[in-house]
Amino acid sequence: MTPNTVNKRLQQLQHKTKHQICIEFEDQVELIRQQPDYISEIEPFLNVLKYSLHPCEFQQQINSTMVMALCIQAPLELFHAARVRIFKLACGSFAARNMATRSLPALTCPMIKSSTGMLQSQNNFDLNRQYMVFPTTCDWVVKWRELTGMDKRQTHYMDLPHLRENEQSSNKWLEELYSLKKWLEAIVKKSITRKDIFKAIKAYMDAFRIFSKLIELRRQQRISSVHFAVITNALTYDNIENWTACTGRYILYPFHEKKESIPIFLAGSPIIFPNVKLLTLIEASSMRVAADDICSMERVFPGPACYEDKSEYALMRALSHRYHRACICPTFADNERRLNGMVNVLKNGKIKGVIFHVLKGCHPYDIESVIMENKLKTLGYRFLKIETDYVKEDEQNIVTRLEAFRQTLKQIKKQS
Amino acid sequence: MKIGIDVGSTAIKIVFSADNQMIWKKAVPTRPEQPALVNELIQQGLDDCCLLKKDIKTLCTTGYGRNLINGSSRVVDEITANAAGIHQLTSGRARTLINIGGQDVKIIKLSDTGRILDFKMNDKCAAGTGRFFEIVAKILDTPLNEFSFESSDEPVNINSICAVFAESEIVSLLAQGIDKHRIIKGVNNSVARRIANLTGHADLDEDVYVDGGPALNQGLIESLENELLYDIKKVQDPQFTVAWGTLFC
Numbered sequence: 015m016t017p018n019t020v021n022k023r024l025q026q027l028q029h030k031t032k033h034q035i036c037i038e039f040e041d042q043v044e045l046i047r048q049q050p051d052y053i054s055e056i057e058p059f060l061n062v063l064k065y066s067l068h069p070c071e072f073q074q075q076i077n078s079t080m081v082m083a084l085c086i087q088a089p090l091e092l093f094h095a096a097r098v099r100i101f102k103l104a105c106g107s108f109a110a111r112n113m114a115t116r117s118l119p120a121l122t123c124p125m126i127k128s129s130t131g132m133l134q135s136q137n138n139f140d141l142n143r144q145y146m147v148f149p150t151t152c153d154w155v156v157k158w159r160e161l162t163g164m165d166k167r168q169t170h171y172m173d174l175p176h177l178r179e180n181e182q183s184s185n186k187w188l189e190e191l192y193s194l195k196k197w198l199e200a201i202v203k204k205s206i207t208r209k210d211i212f213k214a215i216k217a218y219m220d221a222f223r224i225f226s227k228l229i230e231l232r233r234q235q236r237i238s239s240v241h242f243a244v245i246t247n248a249l250t251y252d253n254i255e256n257w258t259a260c261t262g263r264y265i266l267y268p269f270h271e272k273k274e275s276i277p278i279f280l281a282g283s284p285i286i287f288p289n290v291k292l293l294t295l296i297e298a299s300s301m302r303v304a305a306d307d308i309c310s311m312e313r314v315f316p317g318p319a320c321y322e323d324k325s326e327y328a329l330m331r332a333l334s335h336r337y338h339r340a341c342i343c344p345t346f347a348d349n350e351r352r353l354n355g356m357v358n359v360l361k362n363g364k365i366k367g368v369i370f371h372v373l374k375g376c377h378p379y380d381i382e383s384v385i386m387e388n389k390l391k392t393l394g395y396r397f398l399k400i401e402t403d404y405v406k407e408d409e410q411n412i413v414t415r416l417e418a419f420r421q422t423l424k425q426i427k428k429q430s
Numbered sequence: 431m432k433i434g435i436d437v438g439s440t441a442i443k444i445v446f447s448a449d450n451q452m453i454w455k456k457a458v459p460t461r462p463e464q465p466a467l468v469n470e471l472i473q474q475g476l477d478d479c480c481l482l483k484k485d486i487k488t489l490c491t492t493g494y495g496r497n498l499i500n501g502s503s504r505v506v507d508e509i510t511a512n513a514a515g516i517h518q519l520t521s522g523r524a525r526t527l528i529n530i531g532g533q534d535v536k537i538i539k540l541s542d543t544g545r546i547l548d549f550k551m552n553d554k555c556a557a558g559t560g561r562f563f564e565i566v567a568k569i570l571d572t573p574l575n576e577f578s579f580e581s582s583d584e585p586v587n588i589n590s591i592c593a594v595f596a597e598s599e600i601v602s603l604l605a606q607g608i609d610k611h612r613i614i615k616g617v618n619n620s621v622a623r624r625i626a627n628l629t630g631h632a633d634l635d636e637d638v639y640v641d642g643g644p645a646l647n648q649g650l651i652e653s654l655e656n657e658l659l660y661d662i663k664k665v666q667d668p669q670f671t672v673a674w675g676t677l678f679c
Contacts, residue, residue: 414507414508415509
């Protein structure tokens with residue numbers, strides 16, 4: 015084939031994939047709009063999420079520098095302080111995966127495959143001209159740059175210490191934050207001041223305050239987990255002040271408690287819009303996600319940064335501490351905090367069952383599922399592991415398991 | 431009179447019950463137009479038992495096509511139905527149930543009261559399921575009811591864990607002139623290994639039962655016993671346990 019034919023074919027494939035991505039997104043949005051719990055207050059988030067699938071359009075509308083991040087381990091506050099806009103590279107489109115199958119191993123994590131395909135489907139998008147941050151969490155993230163052949167000049171790695179319950183690791187992660195700060199300063203050609211960091215922390219604290227109310231609404235089973243996922247997924251594509259305002263308006267809606275559904279805790283691999291298959295199936299099986307520790311949902315905020323004073327060091331230390339100690343990523347070797355946090359929520363929320371979502375190819379969560387299953391079952395909780403990917407063909411198989419799981423939880427309820 | 435129907439992925443099973451006794455049963459391969467097929471089966475059962483539609487007090491459905499059937503008084507998932515069925519048929523002796531369905535395998539742990547304590551189910555993969563046996567039967571040109579036989583022949587090793595690759599492996603074995611009985615034994619062992627992997631080789635509470643259509647294959651039961659190191663029991667009509675269980679949920 016001549017280079018011209020190859021280029022033409024690539025353009026056709028890009029066009030086709032992008033078209034399918036748009037259809038997939040619109041179909042999911044339409045489904046949300048058709049639900050009885052639809053309220054117009056969800057629209058701003060759906061509008062923001064549209065850009066999550068089109069980084070070129072995102073870049074055009076933000077009026078500032080875009081920095082992509084493969085993982086939320088990099089403190090959002092620092093990007094805000096640098097006045098750059100973060101674009102979280104996490105895609106939930108099944109159609110997007112088609113483009114990436116040419117360059118990635120067959121058993122690649124679906125999210126990585128989809129994100130790569132989504133970027134490759136962009137016309138006139140030069141990956142090598144993008145700024146990208148890689149916190150070294152899972153192997154897919156670590157190797158992504160090499161897999162895609164991305165030039166390393168515009169990338170920044172944050173070396174995440176996977177043993178965290180010691181001072182040495184904390185200091186190491188703080189150094190990484192300073193290094194990120196320096197890299198961002200070089201991009202914007204401007205110093206990030208103590209005041210910038212303080213303002214950013216405050217903006218995210220304000221957001222967290224509103225977010226806590228949103229969490230409370232879900233605990234009370236007043237809002238659906240699909241809405242919750244839409245709102246949390248939108249965070250990393252929106253201006254934080256706008257996101258806070260929109261969430262503030264959303265929570266003012268007079269929601270009613272939804273009856274006849276059994277609360278469960280959802281853990282595991284991220285749920286990325288538009289792939290909300292599992293959430294939809296859980297709700298269709300008369301259960302409701304009352305809480306989760308998923309990094310694209312309830313754990314999208316690691317919590318408020320608590321500083322001792324307003325010095326730059328104290329602020330940076332607070333951020334470092336929050337994003338390292340409070341993180342529940344399964345790549346950590348000492349993850350007792352995760353289990354303790356989960357059990358706490360289970361006890362307080364009177365939740366008896368945990369559904370553990372594993373995306374096929376997401377090895378850290380697959381490993382973690384075994385550890386969690388053993389520990390949670392020992393504590394008397396019901397545990398269901400659902401291993402799936404972005405396809406829809408396994409829905410019936412999943413529904414069977416979810417319905418049987420609900421029955422086991424109903425039996426516990428009857429006994430108590 | 432009560433009717434329990436299991437609209438499975440490869441077969442539809444239907445049972446009639448009167449005074450907690452199975453008075454009629456039938457299993458037919460699944461085909462398109464399932465609701466019409468179910469109606470035909472119901473009519474056939476009514477005719478055979480000299481009953482009328484008005485005699486039907488309860489109609490319960492389960493299985494992959496459970497929501498397609500109109501007029502159900504109860505729709506239950508097949509795991510719950512299976513647990514209830516085996517509990518009733520074994521008078522509460524079953525503590526572990528291995529169900530080998532058309533396209534999935536389930537391991538269900540039960541309490542002495544028939545409560546589901548835990549369950550596992552394989553993902554979307556035909557290996558180790560009834561569908562796998564069907565594929566093998568087609569290649570070997572041997573009906574499934576001939577998969578149980580007495581033979582001292584050494585089984586061949588079927589190494590592929592994927593049903594598609596196993597198919598090519600079997601074709602290749604046939605081309606080498608390997609006797610089909612050795613291949614069938616190898617297939618039974620291969621499926622038993624897959625099921626044992628799903629159990630995680632964990633300790634199983636006894637009595638351990640197996641059901642589903644493939645449980646009719648005594649060769650598979652023996653392979654399972656060798657692999658799991660437990661005595662494996664089965665009920666008289668293992669392919670009807672799930673349909674029967676719908677009546678006791």
